[in-house]
Amino acid sequence: MPISSPRPADVPAALDLITAAQQAPAWACAYLGTEREGIRAELEDLTPPWTETLRVLVSGDQVVGAVAVDWDEETGRSWVQGPWTSDKTTWVEHGRALLEAAIAQTPEGVDDHEMSADPAHVGMAALAEGLGWHRSAVNIAYEAESDEGWPDAGSAGPQPRRATPDDTGALAALHTEAFPSTYATGRQLVEDDGRITLVLDGGAGELLGYASAEVQADGGGYLDFIAIAPGARGRGLSKVLLASVGRTILAASSDGKVSLTVKEDNAAAVALYESFGFTRAGALVGYRSRPYQG
Ligand SMILES: CC(C)(COP(=O)(O)OP(=O)(O)OC[C@H]1O[C@@H](n2cnc3c(N)ncnc32)[C@H](O)[C@@H]1OP(=O)(O)O)[C@@H](O)C(=O)NCCC(=O)NCCS
Numbered sequence: 001m002p003i004s005s006p007r008p009a010d011v012p013a014a015l016d017l018i019t020a021a022q023q024a025p026a027w028a029c030a031y032l033g034t035e036r037e038g039i040r041a042e043l044e045d046l047t048p049p050w051t052e053t054l055r056v057l058v059s060g061d062q063v064v065g066a067v068a069v070d071w072d073e074e075t076g077r078s079w080v081q082g083p084w085t086s087d088k089t090t091w092v093e094h095g096r097a098l099l100e101a102a103i104a105q106t107p108e109g110v111d112d113h114e115m116s117a118d119p120a121h122v123g124m125a126a127l128a129e130g131l132g133w134h135r136s137a138v139n140i141a142y143e144a145e146s147d148e149g150w151p152d153a154g155s156a157g158p159q160p161r162r163a164t165p166d167d168t169g170a171l172a173a174l175h176t177e178a179f180p181s182t183y184a185t186g187r188q189l190v191e192d193d194g195r196i197t198l199v200l201d202g203g204a205g206e207l208l209g210y211a212s213a214e215v216q217a218d219g220g221g222y223l224d225f226i227a228i229a230p231g232a233r234g235r236g237l238s239k240v241l242l243a244s245v246g247r248t249i250l251a252a253s254s255d256g257k258v259s260l261t262v263k264e265d266n267a268a269a270v271a272l273y274e275s276f277g278f279t280r281a282g283a284l285v286g287y288r289s290r291p292y293q294g
Helices: 010-022 036-045 089-101 122-131 166-176 185-193 237-252 267-273
Strands: 055-059 062-074 077-084 112-117 137-144 161-164 195-203 205-213 219-228 260-265 280-286
Touching: 010 036, 010 055, 010 062, 010 077, 055 089, 062 089, 077 089, 089 122, 112 122, 122 280, 161 237, 166 185, 166 195, 166 205, 166 219, 185 195, 195 237, 205 237, 219 237, 237 260, 237 267, 260 267
Parallel strands: 077 112, 219 260
Antiparallel strands: 055 062, 062 077, 112 280, 137 260, 137 280, 161 195, 195 205, 205 219
16 A cells, blocks of 8 residues: 555545544544544644645555654754554554655654654554654643632742743753753744743842743643752742743633643652642653653
8 A cells, every 4th residue: 555645535534534543542642632623723733734744545545544744943853743544454564654754754954753642552662662763751641721729929939921032041051951852942932922931030140940831723721841940949939930821821722721741750740730730631652763861
């Protein structure tokens, strides 16, 4: 069966296949949700457009496999969306070829590829292992639907404010220290107008912490990053920052939800989120062509 660019009718058929796979943790790619319209919105938000990078496997007139990819030339990284297949046999026979069809589209200089799945997706784990890719720690997905019980900002102590270009240097340094292996640069967090990036300013040029969130294409709020400077940890500062960024993103989201992911062994962060009433919504593992750091 050849893997090809989609004919017009293959695009909705691929979306049906993707939606069915996304609803089964053992077959889902962790970047997308489970609802057809939300998945479509997330895919349509990719750069380049997903309909350009979509590759399909067609049997008769049925789409039985699909994959897409997006990338960032600044960081040299790509994120493979999928692959997805209609069944296990198709996965075993064509999963790797689908992945390779996605990667083959990435431009020169983009050579750090990643895909992500629920730990239950053993096929994805086997595919990554066969390629010699690296496995991340297990990450827990958390979500909250209200700010009930979250602390008020209070009047004492530093208050979060929007990041400005003047914060870029200090924010980028803390970002690299706290998230050495991540997908966005500190500069991108400050400059991306679509994001809510807050800082806790200690005065005299000292950055005590930052947090960055965005409303995703499916309307859900997502907290990507929160960190307190190493010398300022353990003083309760993360609570002020989390409450502030969390409330802002809850208000901006169209579904009244904020979600995030955290490494399951990050005890401080897990305790912080659980103390805010975030509940576990799932688990995910990344598979990456380059080693994960930190
Ligand atoms: C996670 C992090 C933001 C917490 O910031 P902090 O300012 O040190 O935390 P706070 O002092 O505000 O504590 C808030 C809550 O977090 C939890 N917590 C913080 N440090 C903890 C620790 N060492 N062990 C266990 N729980 C801890 C507690 O629930 C605490 O509430 P409590 O004091 O009422 O018990 C900080 O450790 C950090 O920047 N880590 C590196 C970046 C990171 O991992 N970010 C989260 C990624 S998803």
